[in-house]
Amino acid sequence: xxxxxxxxxxxLLTGLLLxxxxxAAMKKTQKPMPTSKGAxxxxxxxxxxxxxxDLPEDxxxxxxxxxxxxxxxxxxxxxxxxxxxERNALWAQKIEKIKKLTPPKIRKQIIIEEKVLKGIGxxxxxxxxxxxxxxxxxxYWTILADYxxxxxxxxxxxxxxxxxxxNFTNILKHYQYGFNDLTKDSFCLNYGxxxxxxxxxxxxxxxxxxxxxxxxxxxxxxxxxxxxxGGIISxxxxxxxxxxxxxxxxxxVRSRKKTAxxxxxxxxxxxxxxxxxxxxxxxxxYLGTVESGEKPWIQITLDxxxxxxxxxxxxxxxxxxxFRPAYKR
Numbered sequence: 001x002x003x004x005x006x007x008x009x010x011x012l013l014t015g016l017l018l019x020x021x022x023x024a025a026m027k028k029t030q031k032p033m034p035t036s037k038g039a040x041x042x043x044x045x046x047x048x049x050x051x052x053x054d055l056p057e058d059x060x061x062x063x064x065x066x067x068x069x070x071x072x073x074x075x076x077x078x079x080x081x082x083x084x085x086e087r088n089a090l091w092a093q094k095i096e097k098i099k100k101l102t103p104p105k106i107r108k109q110i111i112i113e114e115k116v117l118k119g120i121g122x123x124x125x126x127x128x129x130x131x132x133x134x135x136x137x138x139x140y141w142t143i144l145a146d147y148x149x150x151x152x153x154x155x156x157x158x159x160x161x162x163x164x165x166x167n168f169t170n171i172l173k174h175y176q177y178g179f180n181d182l183t184k185d186s187f188c189l190n191y192g193x194x195x196x197x198x199x200x201x202x203x204x205x206x207x208x209x210x211x212x213x214x215x216x217x218x219x220x221x222x223x224x225x226x227x228x229x230g231g232i233i234s235x236x237x238x239x240x241x242x243x244x245x246x247x248x249x250x251x252x253v254r255s256r257k258k259t260a261x262x263x264x265x266x267x268x269x270x271x272x273x274x275x276x277x278x279x280x281x282x283x284x285x286y287l288g289t290v291e292s293g294e295k296p297w298i299q300i301t302l303d304x305x306x307x308x309x310x311x312x313x314x315x316x317x318x319x320x321x322x323f324r325p326a327y328k329r
Contacts, residue, residue, distance in 0.1 A: 043318075047179055047188035047326050049204035049220050050293055051261060053300075054322035056315065059216060064206040068187050069199050071156040071171055075189045078151060087151065091125055091144055098129050104136035112139065120172045121147040131157060139164065145172050150191045171196065182327040184294065193326075198222070198293025212312065214304040216319070220296045223288040227297070231266040232285050249273045253313075258284060260323045263295060267320070269313065271306050280306040282316045294325065 043054045049066060066073060080086040095114075103110040107130050117124035124145040131140030139161055143154045152175060158164040177192040186193040187202065203221035210216055229235060233255055240250070251271045258267035265286035272279050281303050288297030300323065302316055 043322075046206070047182075047193070048206050048218065049202065049296075050184075050187055050198075050326055051204075051220065051298075052188070052322075052324055052326045052328075053218065053319065055208060055216070055319060056210065059208040059210040059214075062207045062209055064190065064204070066187075066189060066202075066204045068194055068202050069167055069171060069196070070158070070201045071154050071168055073152065073154050073171065073189060073194070075147075075150045075152045075175070075191050077149065077191060083146065087123070087144065087146055090151075094142060094144065095127065098127065098131075098142070101129070101131060102133040103130045104133050106136045117143065117145075117169065117172070120169070121145045121175075124172060126168075128161070141165070141168055143168060143172065145175070147175060147177055147192075149177055152189075179326075184325075184327055186326055187293075188326050198291075200291070202293055202296065210302075210304075210315075212304060212308055214302055214312065214315070216300070216302045218298075218300050220298045222293065222296050223290055226290060227287045231287060232268050232283055233266050236268060236270070249275075253280075253309075258320070260284060260286070260300075260320050261298075261325060263298065265298070269316070271309070278306045280304050280309060280312065282312075284320055 042057045044057050044059075045052055045054050046061070048064065064074075078086055095111075099110060101110050110129050112128040112130070114125070114127045117126050124143055126141055126143045129140050129142075130136065130138070132138050137159055138157055139159070140155065140157045141164055143152075145152045145154070152172070154168055154172060156164055156168050158167075171194055174195045175192060176195055179188065179193065182188070182193065183195065185195050185197045187196060201222065204219070206218045208216040230238075236255070249272065253269040253271055255268045256266070258265055263286040265284050267282075267284045269283075270281050272281070282301060284298075284300045286295070286298045289295035300320065302312075302319075304312060
């Protein structure tokens with residue numbers, strides 16, 4: 001089955017690294033991108049974390065998530081004209097979901113307190129609760145903040161309530177809608193950004209569905225120690241040498257050092273066949289700099305079938321060459 005071949009190729013490329021999931025970012029039309037057939041793709045800029053990337057507009061965001069300073073954060077646009085009604089409904093749904101959680105055995109109830117947070121947007125509601133039945137002293141906070149055009153969800157857990165409150169209050173107060181006048185301190189979500197420098201625990205994940213069966217994934221996260229393994233090129237060589245790829249006919253379409261966003265990474269394009277199925281995989285990876293928001297571990301992958309290979313390579317090159325720090329237009 002092609003899915004098995006796809007999994008083997010992706011595993012070969014990523015070196016058994018695990019991907020974390022979540023949601024995305026966007027906007028701004030760029031110059032059209034030519035293809036091998038002379039057609040043009042209109043481009044959109046997607047902002048995610050401390051970086052930006054241009055994708056053909058027929059790439060559709062499927063999921064994006066991000067963590068900043070230990071907090072899971074996501075912003076969204078209100079669907080209804082009556083924002084108060086929508087906000088009340090969303091909050092009621094969240095409360096009901098929390099009530100269904102199983103509290104730790106030593107706790108009599110799941111919810112600790114609810115309160116309104118002052119000085120954050122138009123309105124911000126917070127709830128503290130025991131979100132892990134196996135961690136009786138771990139307090140979870142979930143906040144819904146209304147900034148007018150957009151709303152934001154934030155979830156954070158920790159042992160110290162005082163530090164948690166100080167942390168999420170600081171994050172929420174530094175949210176700004178839109179992507180004008182971005183700085184080195186801008187950490188971007190879907191519709192706006194949090195203006196805070198890197199501290200620790202940042203990550204971003206996004207997945208897009210593109211034309212011609214292309215699946216694009218982008219993952220970034222901070223590292224706290226120097227990476228022990230080599231890059232994708234050495235991992236691929238090692239995997240093939242140890243027989244991991246036995247039974248696969250693998251063609252190295254491209255294997256090289258490649259700088260993107262001013263970061264010295266490695267790029268590989270592999271085409272594989274198990275005799276019945278074929279798969280084409282693209283991968284770029286930067287191993288990261290310890291405790292850096294501007295230079296986290298980054299992996300960009302694109303998986304597809306090998307049809308229209310030349311055109312897909314052109315699209316991949318345009319995407320990868322557009323990858324840059326968010327504050328650079």
